Amino acid sequence: MSLVASYLDNQYKAQENTTGIAEMSQMTQDLPTRDEAEEAVRVLLRWIGENPEREGLRKTPKRVTSAFAEFFAGYAQDPEEVLSHTFEDIDQYEGFVLLRGIDFVSHCEHHILPVIGEAHIAYIPSKGVVGISKLARVVEIFAKRLQTQESMTVDIARVIERALKPKGVAVMVSAEHQCMSIRGVCKPGVKTITTHCTGAFKDNPVLWQDFKDQASA
Numbered sequence: 001m002s003l004v005a006s007y008l009d010n011q012y013k014a015q016e017n018t019t020g021i022a023e024m025s026q027m028t029q030d031l032p033t034r035d036e037a038e039e040a041v042r043v044l045l046r047w048i049g050e051n052p053e054r055e056g057l058r059k060t061p062k063r064v065t066s067a068f069a070e071f072f073a074g075y076a077q078d079p080e081e082v083l084s085h086t087f088e089d090i091d092q093y094e095g096f097v098l099l100r101g102i103d104f105v106s107h108c109e110h111h112i113l114p115v116i117g118e119a120h121i122a123y124i125p126s127k128g129v130v131g132i133s134k135l136a137r138v139v140e141i142f143a144k145r146l147q148t149q150e151s152m153t154v155d156i157a158r159v160i161e162r163a164l165k166p167k168g169v170a171v172m173v174s175a176e177h178q179c180m181s182i183r184g185v186c187k188p189g190v191k192t193i194t195t196h197c198t199g200a201f202k203d204n205p206v207l208w209q210d211f212k213d214q215a216s217a
């Protein structure tokens with residue numbers, strides 16, 4: 001069990017009790033301890049000119065590290081494992097299965113700022129289908145890691161390819177990046193669209209267009 005998974009596990013068991021993470025950190029070489037992570041937050045607070053010891057900020061490092069454990073829980077989860085159980089009774093079904101509008105909140109690897117958007121996923125089953133909620137879980141796992149939208153789009157398609165061996169996969173992600181909305185060029189409301197497709201979606205422009213039309217309908 002990874003540090004983050006153990007931490008979350010511990011946190012659910014005993015809300016404010018954080019001794020578990022400290023013990024776990026000491027057993028896990030190379031990973032900083034929870035105390036060190038909280039100290040890093042204090043350093044950032046001092047760096048912006050704050051006093052981490054003042055009343056309002058005293059518990060902030062603990063809250064920030066808890067939030068990080070939640071935002072990045074995806075490192076402790078295996079998306080391929082999520083797709084490992086399939087149903088084979090698909091009869092004569094030959095079309096694609098589309099999940100449209102899977103909301104997610106992720107964080108960009110360049111600024112650790114929120115990326116908020118939705119993913120649309122389609123695949124053409126070859127012999128098995130997967131429970132549709134599992135595809136939403138896959139999005140959730142990749143979203144809870146640091147990444148770029150481009151890599152997330154490809155990663156989702158690749159894991160479905162590997163796990164389900166479908167006749168084709170199509171993924172479209174549409175998201176607003178807070179690193180562009182609230183800093184830098186400061187343009188809120190701009191959506192970044194990324195797409196990736198394999199197999200029949202790549203070979204057949206009509207099918208690819210059909211996916212894009214239905215995903216953005």
Ligand SMILES: [Zn+2]
Nearest residue numbers: 108110111179
């Ligand atoms: Zn960014």
